[in-house]
Amino acid sequence: MEKPDTKNRLLVELKQVTKAYAPQKRWFARSSQPVLALNSIDLGIEHGEIFGLVGQSGSGKTTTGRLLAKLESPTAGEIYFDKTPISQLKGLHLKAYRSRVQMIFQDPYQSLNPHLSIAETVLEPLMVQQIGTADTRMEKVVHTLDLVGLSPGEAFCHRYPHQLSGGQRQRVAIARAIVLEPQFIVADEPTSMLDATIAIQLFKLLQEIKQTFGMTFLFITHNLAAARYMCDRIAVIHEGHIVEVNTADNIIRHPEHPYTKKLIKVQPGFKYGR
Amino acid sequence: MSLLSVENLSIGYQTKKGMLKAVDHIRFDLEEGDSLGFVGESGCGKTTIGMALMGLLPENAEILEGRIRFQGRDLVSLTEPQWRQVRGAKVAMIFQAAMNALNPVFPVDEQIKEAIVTHQPDISDTDLSERIKQLFDLVDIPLARMKNYPHEYSGGMKQRAVIAMALACNPALIIADEPTTALDVIVQDQILREIKTVQQKTRTGLIFISHDIAVVASVCERICVMYAGQIVETGTRKEVFKSPRHPYTQTLLGSYLSLDNLNDIKVPDMKESPDQLTDATECQFSGSCPSCDRKCAGMSPEWIEISPTHQAFCCNPGLIRRGHGKT
Numbered sequence: 001m002e003k004p005d006t007k008n009r010l011l012v013e014l015k016q017v018t019k020a021y022a023p024q025k026r027w028f029a030r031s032s033q034p035v036l037a038l039n040s041i042d043l044g045i046e047h048g049e050i051f052g053l054v055g056q057s058g059s060g061k062t063t064t065g066r067l068l069a070k071l072e073s074p075t076a077g078e079i080y081f082d083k084t085p086i087s088q089l090k091g092l093h094l095k096a097y098r099s100r101v102q103m104i105f106q107d108p109y110q111s112l113n114p115h116l117s118i119a120e121t122v123l124e125p126l127m128v129q130q131i132g133t134a135d136t137r138m139e140k141v142v143h144t145l146d147l148v149g150l151s152p153g154e155a156f157c158h159r160y161p162h163q164l165s166g167g168q169r170q171r172v173a174i175a176r177a178i179v180l181e182p183q184f185i186v187a188d189e190p191t192s193m194l195d196a197t198i199a200i201q202l203f204k205l206l207q208e209i210k211q212t213f214g215m216t217f218l219f220i221t222h223n224l225a226a227a228r229y230m231c232d233r234i235a236v237i238h239e240g241h242i243v244e245v246n247t248a249d250n251i252i253r254h255p256e257h258p259y260t261k262k263l264i265k266v267q268p269g270f271k272y273g274r
Numbered sequence: 275m276s277l278l279s280v281e282n283l284s285i286g287y288q289t290k291k292g293m294l295k296a297v298d299h300i301r302f303d304l305e306e307g308d309s310l311g312f313v314g315e316s317g318c319g320k321t322t323i324g325m326a327l328m329g330l331l332p333e334n335a336e337i338l339e340g341r342i343r344f345q346g347r348d349l350v351s352l353t354e355p356q357w358r359q360v361r362g363a364k365v366a367m368i369f370q371a372a373m374n375a376l377n378p379v380f381p382v383d384e385q386i387k388e389a390i391v392t393h394q395p396d397i398s399d400t401d402l403s404e405r406i407k408q409l410f411d412l413v414d415i416p417l418a419r420m421k422n423y424p425h426e427y428s429g430g431m432k433q434r435a436v437i438a439m440a441l442a443c444n445p446a447l448i449i450a451d452e453p454t455t456a457l458d459v460i461v462q463d464q465i466l467r468e469i470k471t472v473q474q475k476t477r478t479g480l481i482f483i484s485h486d487i488a489v490v491a492s493v494c495e496r497i498c499v500m501y502a503g504q505i506v507e508t509g510t511r512k513e514v515f516k517s518p519r520h521p522y523t524q525t526l527l528g529s530y531l532s533l534d535n536l537n538d539i540k541v542p543d544m545k546e547s548p549d550q551l552t553d554a555t556e557c558q559f560s561g562s563c564p565s566c567d568r569k570c571a572g573m574s575p576e577w578i579e580i581s582p583t584h585q586a587f588c589c590n591p592g593l594i595r596r597g598h599g600k601t
């Protein structure tokens with residue numbers, strides 16, 4: 001990162017970011033130490049890449065995603081988006097930031113509001129950001145639904161989340177995230193609740209979206225194989241530390257950190273495979 | 275005689291839409307000390323089979339036809355008091371959510387003792403504590419942690435404790451329903467080894483249910499692939515994974531991401547699997563099948579034998595026998 005030319009291409013940069021969760025206060029318990037979810041991590045995500053963050057449960061990968069979507073704030077350190085520090089963003093600036101950064105959550109059964117129809121769900125970001133007129137918004141919604149494979153879009157507009165399968169719900173969540181055409185999307189384990197045949201179709205969809213809009217992705221997963229399939233570069237995170245960052249191919253073929261080696265060794269595969 | 279033999283089993287759920295078939299004319303056998311894996315996607319009926327074998331089907335479920343013979347005894351006709359003699363003692367289950375399978379207010383060793391005392395009320399205290407120690411040894415939990423409460427255990431240790439509990443009465447058959455789905459890969463790897471070694475040591479029959487084909491491949495000798503309530507392919511691990519014949523098995527294998535097959539990934543065009551009404555006999559997979567061009571829609575599939583241990587359920591014998599290349 002010493003070279004200025006690579007630095008210019010960074011869209012997102014985390015500098016010495018630490019996130020500590022204070023323990024819950026209880027009446028009779030002794031006060032305990034805060035839990036360090038992220039311990040002074042440095043990370044740079046380049047324009048137009050799919051960057052993978054791989055780790056076990058509790059390693060801090062979801063925390064990183066939530067910090068980037070500004071759902072939480074770091075305890076120490078600073079996050080830069082397009083060279084602007086995001087910790088001080090408030091009011092209209094924060095609203096503008098939200099239109100540029102979107103998130104896809106893990107569980108499509110919980111991340112959609114059951115009271116809102118599919119059209120309303122995808123429409124909401126446009127209303128909040130006051131983009132277009134009522135007609136153009138609706139057009140945009142239908143177009144986006146078509147784009148994520150819920151076609152014809154009109155047919156899905158008036159359905160509710162409970163009428164859709166898990167894969168379709170996750171497509172709605174993707175539509176909601178891309179309807180504003182953000183620059184950066186945080187996808188937090190978007191397929192871990194779905195079957196393999198559905199997951200692979202969503203991976204393909206995310207890649208198509210990336211091609212169409214030139215978005216940058218942070219792809220959070222515990223599945224190293226999925227990360228390799230999807231990502232240009234991968235960072236391995238372990239107990240709040242980034243232990244290794246490399247291109248997807250290199251990290252699998254030439255892992256350096258013992259933890260990465262261990263992760264590769266335990267990935268399920270076929271003993272009698274192809 | 276086999277330990278477990280299931281013939282022509284169909285199970286339906288009474289719903290608002292009428293009777294929906296979750297399991298459709300399933301047949302399989304399990305020899306003593308053998309392991310059989312069921313793999314399929316959500317809603318294919320694999321858990322329903324596990325629940326039927328444990329006598330734990332929910333109230334709106336009904337065994338429509340077929341027999342489950344276990345050690346020469348028909349399980350379908352058992353009454354609840356009779357089930358209590360079997361369940362836990364002869365057939366035991368390892369559940370998916372180990373965190374919910376343990377009682378938070380009792381120490382772990384007490385809970386395992388309870389399982390033993392329920393089925394062997396006359397056991398002496400020395401025999402009981404000896405047995406508990408053996409069990410903790412078997413699943414590699416340090417004896418010092420025996421008297422801990424569940425919340426003091428990690429996720430992996432809880433799952434081991436649940437395995438110990440399942441083994442408590444030396445059952446002849448263990449049903450493991452997605453035992454590692456809630457765990458991350460490193461712990462999953464340990465638990466799978468644990469289940470395999472324990473199963474081989476104790477010569478217990480094992481039914482292993484999972485949506486993850488690689489997990490099933492690492493544990494089971496024989497595999498049944500399920501789609502929409504039916505077994506579509508069955509064979510040894512080697513047969514099913516090395517030369518899958520049914521188009522669905524090929525789709526499943528072709529879309530499974532592992533570290534060494536990235537170039538072979540095929541993105542399938544899968545429809546949601548259909549809800550089944552009781553009288554459906556046609557091929558359930560024809561809507562998503564990449565091989566048949568919907569020619570099979572409405573046709574009834576039949577069992578096609580590739581080898582004595584390897585069969586597939588399809589409308590197109592030529593296709594299955596040719597094998598048309600590996601995925």
